[in-house]
Amino acid sequence: MRVGIVGVGWFGFQPEVVDYSFREMMFKAAQRAYEDAGGLDPRSEVDAFVSCQEDFWEGISIADEFAPDPVGGAMKSVYTVTGDGLQCVGQAYMMIRSGLFDVVVVESHGKPSDVETLNEVIFTATDPISLRPLGLENVHALAALEARAYMSKFGVAEDHLEAVVEKAHKAGVKNQRAVYASPGKSRSATPVVAEPLREADVAKFVDAAVVVVLASERVAKRYNDTPVWVDGVWWSTEFSSLEFHDWAFPLHAREAADGAYTQAKIADPYKEVDFAEVDNRYSFKELQHIEALRLAPRGTAKDLLADGAFCPGGRLPVNLSGGALAEGVPFEVHGLARLSYAVGVMRGEVKAEVDKAETAVVHSWRGIPTTTSVAAVLRI
Amino acid sequence: MTNRNLNFKHRVAVVGAGLTLFRSRMLETPQELAWLAAKQALDEAGLTLKDIDCVVIGSAPDAFDGVHMKGEYLAEGAGGIHKPTIRVFVGGATGVFVPIAAWWHVASGLCKRVLAVAEEKMSHAAKPHTQYVFRYIWDPVVEKPLNPNLIWIFAMEMHRYMHKCGVKKEDIALVSVKNKRNACGHPSAQLCMPNITVDDVLKSEVLVWPVQLLDISPTSDGAAAVVLASEEEARRITDTPVWIKGIGWTLDTTHWTNRDLAYPEYVRRAAEMAYRMAGIDNPRKQIDVAEPYDPFDYKELHHMEGLGLAKKCEAPILTREGVTQRDGDLPINPSGGLLGVGNPIAAAGLMKVAEIFWQVRGEAGERQVKKPVYTGLAQAWGDLMQAGTVIVMGI
Amino acid sequence: MSGGKPINPRGTKYEKVEFPVFEFPVVGKARYSYTTGEALGRFLAGLKEGKILGTYCAGCGRVFVPPRIYCSYCFKEVDGWLEAKDEGVVVTAVMSYISATRARLERPVAVGVIKLDVPGRQFDDHFFPGIMHYICGATEDDVKSMRIFGARVKAKWKRPEQRTGSITDIECFEVVRP
Secondary structure (H helix, E strand, O other): OOEEEEEEEEEEEEOOOOOOOHHHHHHHHHHHHHHHOOOOOHHHHOOEEEEEOOHHHHOOOOHHHHOOHHHOOOOEOEEEEOOOHHHHHHHHHHHHHOOOOOEEEEEEEEOHHHEOOHHHHHHOOOOOOOOHHHOOOOOHHHHHHHHHHHHHHHOOOHHHHHHHHHHHHHHHOOOOOOOOOOOOOOHHHOOEEEOOEEHHHEOOEOEEEEEEEEEEHHHHHHHOOOOEEEEEEEEEEOOOOHHHOOOOOOHHHHHHHHHHHHHHOOOOHHHHOOEEEOOOOEHHHHHHHHHHOOOOOOOOHHHHHHOOOOOOOOOOOEOOOOHHHHHOEOHHHHHHHHHHHHHHHHHOOOOOOOOOOOEEEEEEEOOOOOOEEEEEEEEO | OOOOOOOOOOOEEEEEEEEEOOEOOEOOOHHHHHHHHHHHHHHHHOOOHHHOOEEEEEOOOHHHHOOOOHHHHHOOOOOOOOEOEEEEEEOEOHHHHHHHHHHHHHHOOOOOEEEEEEEEEHHHHOOOOHHHHHHHHOOOOOOHHHOOOOHHHHHHHHHHHHHHHOOOHHHHHHHHHHHHHHHHHOOOOOOOOOOOOHHHHHHOOEEEEOEEHHHEOOOOEEEEEEEEEEHHHHHHHOOOOEEEEEEEEEEOOOOHHHEOOOOOHHHHHHHHHHHHHHOOOOHHHHOOEEEOOOOEHHHHHHHHHHOOOOOOOOHHHHHHOOOOOOOOOOOEOOOOHHHHOOOOHHHHHHHHHHHHHHHHHOOOHHHOOOOOOOEEEEEEEEOOOOEEEEEEEEO | OOOOOOOOOEOOEOOOOOOOOOOOOHHHHOOEOOOOHHHHHHHHHHHHOOOEEEEEOOOOOOEEOOOOOEEOOOOEEOOEEEEEOOEEEEEEEEEEEEOOOOOEEEEEEEEEEEEEOOOOOOOOOOEOOEEEEEEEOOOHHHHHOOOOOOOEEEEEEOOHHHOOOOHHHEEEEEEOOO
8 A cells, every 4th residue: 555645735934933823834834735635625534633743842731732723633533743744754654554544644833933942942852860961052062073973984074064055055045945045155154053063054943834645545646646655764763862872873864764765665775766855954964864865875975965966966966955954944844844845846846956856765853962863765 | 534444454462561660759760660661561472672663652741751852762761772763642642542553553564563652750840849840731822821720621621520410529539439449459559548438539638629639640650561563473472462453532622611521522533433443333332341541530430421331421320330340340440540550641541551451361360350351441531631542452 | 469460560669869869940941932823913912902802714603712813623714803702601610729839829719711702693512712711709619519600700801001912911700790
């Protein structure tokens, strides 16, 4: 039983959505997704709804309470996954493959502009006994530690990060929702956040909501003539404690990708994948994730990038959207942002410089201080 | 859903369960509690962590543990590292939802053996009182400024139910008495009270009328775990797998001040979904034992009615007649429930699933109900009185 | 005592702390400024003017107080705004003897859900415009005897210059004695 994406809708992708609450953003994204799914009626045609969100992002305990109404799910089967939106896609994929569900809606929203103390909130995700007493005033330092480990192990220089940043802004300017895209931005001119990371290496936050409608092969054509198939989706948590995870290489992304490739029967991703949307919420992460997703051998992403392989129009374009560096990080929506952009490219709705757009891999990481990644293989 | 195919490729069974002690304050960290329960469930199934493909975690508000992204934090104790690990969340209803989500991990054919773990450590948030954390559950714009206490809403629901059904406090207190006495047979129990009477409940401290101290379950630390397996694996693991026959869940509107609180419609819908899948058309006859969610004594009655185990307003009568006792015709919460065993939120819901597992296997010892058990049900409830989760299990 | 399974559940109970514990005032460190949005923004602005505003759906006839911009049942944008009266009847009520932090209150307070009147519209018990608020003028016995159910109440507003655009611009709903 194949699982298809039959509707996608998004709202926001602005540094601060001032006029609408998170619930209203959810509603607007849902309206757009259902219209995209041929005018699907969520009240009668959807079997279940999955919302990806975290209490501390919302500032509401049990924020699950607010999930049903804005997406048409009141008095229906709705639940929350405290994870990246792509993990919700993974749940929907399993639900539909079980045979019990035909149409499942996935929703995620993020309103970072409502959080006054982002650094403290993010730091609250660290181990309360071993790490939190350090009271880190700049959580990006944790990413910087990974950056140093990766860069020294694989000979990555700051010039390589510069290339990632430059590519992201150049590609992003063609993506209508990439509000932070700024071609010509000089990385070296931005201040240091935590050595070796400069401001331009760190993605900003953005308010957004994305809703995705998934359907079984049996009913997908009712809603969309050209479903984008989810042929594999998998996730992995490497370790709860940063102390024990591999600082130099994101094994979680490797494990997630391998699971998704196995399901999609992809043996050689570099040859079989046409383009990729990966997590680049820190510039060096794009290089790491390209390698973890087996789109380049370890330590070589920097060179292939320099050769233009991952640029728009290149051999295997990565982040035609500009990724998080250009669009921003809308908390757990990030994976759905990558997915919805890829769906647009595959359907031909988004004009992007890519030779062939039949097979894509999308990836999201849950950010500092997690070691959780999720990857999905899409085909049209 | 109308076209739903009920002939699943993969049947799913529970093959092991584990619990920690439930206590008001435990020495162990949340990760350690999760590990204790997970290890016991694996031991009971004769498996090790290497045998586990996927992990599903359940835990209620992050604010209790004071850990943001609690699923990431708990992954380690729950055996979820280097594995696909997911945390699902439907507030208080989470405990029963964990095996529901684990069900499709197996039924999809993508995982063969799944560890489902629920943990809660409420004592972390003890300053000034656990209740304070609950403040963040209310709507931040129109409710929180009133400086509410969470017991308010439950008291409002209880009072509405009493008003609509003409139920007396004495009848409701019988539930608390039954469950706190039942708990004396439970090795994990926090509140075994063998001599408690209705009078004790009615004389306990009034918190928010009509809710008194002994109408409520305690705050607790604890963890629970179950192991699920595909049919092929289950038969290899044990001679007595307990099959998951039906799953169902529903979330009512967020806007609880706009609807009647006298009847839990969301539980009825959730049960209908599970019954349809399990082929149950007369739950009162076909369910042999049930563990409905009982964080408050009235909730047991409320939920029995929502589950179709009693007609509307009939549950207090069945209770008074002794039907719901362990040796009764329809034993309800033979474990002792949340009122007796304790209420580490998500872990308490999963404790109920474990109880049904042991009841169906005939392994509940002195808690074993008198009548033969072929089919049992566990249910939990959460959010702003809007979430119902139901699982039907049997031989 | 043989309790059946679980056999020997593990874990260590402790009564008092004999080693240092770490303390993090997590809740205080996580601060938010919630966007009220279109619906609740206008609702709060209405309160400042002494009005209780709601929205309605022409499709199913439901009235939403507190308002939202969508009908949860028809899944479409609401069709417009209306003003509810600042009075109605008590649907359920309780008497709280404890504060938000579970401290004993000196004097108990009554709290309830009020089903609001909207001129020209009738509502059943299953769906109605309703808000939670304090109820003043009710005795402990009014609540315990359930006489309060169905009682008519009217908003007691703060003086206009004291209002801030908050649900607390209404001090409480006062029982209307016939």
